[in-house]
Amino acid sequence: MGFLIENFGAIFFFLVAALTVAGAVGVVTLRNPVHAALALLETFVMVAILFILRHAEFLAAVQVLVYAGGIMVLYLFVIMLVKVKDLRAEDAFLLNIAPLAVLGGVLLGALLAAGILLGTMAAGDGAVAALQTIGDETVGNTEAVGWLLFTKFLVPFEVVSVVLLVAMIGAIVFGRRDAALSGPGEGVEP
Amino acid sequence: MDHYVPILIFTLIAVSVPIIILMIAKVVRFGSYDPVKAEPYECGIEATSFALDTRFSIRYYLIAVLFVVFDVETIFLFPWAVVFDELALFGFIEMMVFLAILLVGYLYAWRRGALEWA
Numbered sequence: 001m002g003f004l005i006e007n008f009g010a011i012f013f014f015l016v017a018a019l020t021v022a023g024a025v026g027v028v029t030l031r032n033p034v035h036a037a038l039a040l041l042e043t044f045v046m047v048a049i050l051f052i053l054r055h056a057e058f059l060a061a062v063q064v065l066v067y068a069g070g071i072m073v074l075y076l077f078v079i080m081l082v083k084v085k086d087l088r089a090e091d092a093f094l095l096n097i098a099p100l101a102v103l104g105g106v107l108l109g110a111l112l113a114a115g116i117l118l119g120t121m122a123a124g125d126g127a128v129a130a131l132q133t134i135g136d137e138t139v140g141n142t143e144a145v146g147w148l149l150f151t152k153f154l155v156p157f158e159v160v161s162v163v164l165l166v167a168m169i170g171a172i173v174f175g176r177r178d179a180a181l182s183g184p185g186e187g188v189e190p
Numbered sequence: 191m192d193h194y195v196p197i198l199i200f201t202l203i204a205v206s207v208p209i210i211i212l213m214i215a216k217v218v219r220f221g222s223y224d225p226v227k228a229e230p231y232e233c234g235i236e237a238t239s240f241a242l243d244t245r246f247s248i249r250y251y252l253i254a255v256l257f258v259v260f261d262v263e264t265i266f267l268f269p270w271a272v273v274f275d276e277l278a279l280f281g282f283i284e285m286m287v288f289l290a291i292l293l294v295g296y297l298y299a300w301r302r303g304a305l306e307w308a
Binding site for chain 2: 071073134143149175
């Protein structure tokens with residue numbers, strides 16, 4: 001019992017990390033697309049808890065609001081739109097791309113490991129410091145993020161609005177009824 | 191991390207309540223099977239097809255994308271609002287530029303009839 005209490009933080013982290021990976025494995029192995037979507041939802045929530053453990057509270061809130069809320073709805077709609085009932089027919093196709101998938105996974109893992117190692121080294125001996133200050137003043141994570149976002153990262157922030165605008169206009173163009181029914185080049189104007 | 195203890199307790203209670211209720215229900219109910227009970231709406235109109243057999247209108251996707259876009263837009267308002275005083279007028283102008291660019295998309299969606307269902 002003493003061991004459990006002393007190492008509660010580490011035990012909690014590994015529990016959440018294991019559940020995150022379990023959810024991610026569920027996303028790619030579950031046959032029913034709706035079950036896969038639910039596993040994805042679980043992964044999103046667990047990642048939010050991991051963010052909280054790193055004192056990135058704002059990111060955790062974004063993770064729940066945007067990913068578990070918005071992106072999830074989008075995925076469920078896509079499942080309904082493309083009429084996937086059961087993912088058995090694609091088995092042969094999935095086996096064909098298995099070597100490529102493994103290669104991609106290994107490369108991605110190496111990239112992530114390098115990023116984490118280099119990032120930690122750049123930050124000094126301690127772990128990466130939590131973002132909790134404006135100047136010398138200690139504030140909440142959301143305030144600190146807000147301050148950086150609207151001062152140092154002003155231009156990327158404004159670019160985000162353009163990116164969102166592109167996504168919005170793209171969805172409207174593709175989602176229009178006449179565009180969906182007619183061939184390329186036709187029905188451009190309503 | 192200490193101030194997360196109440197949230198942890200809250201989560202544990204929130205998870206255990208439905209589990210306990212389901213377990214109580216399992217003990218006290220009597221089991222009788224009827225195929226009607228397996229239908230999505232036991233007392234409603236009979237389903238004409240399985241949900242995943244039908245294809246839904248692309249308009250649902252459009253609505254979902256618009257929702258996500260405005261969801262992300264809203265997310266940026268939170269860190270802006272908490273440092274609003276420190277940022278002063280400059281921060282206000284920044285956010286107005288951000289919102290103005292997205293307003294273009296909103297007006298486009300409106301003009302194109304993306305907000306209408308029919």
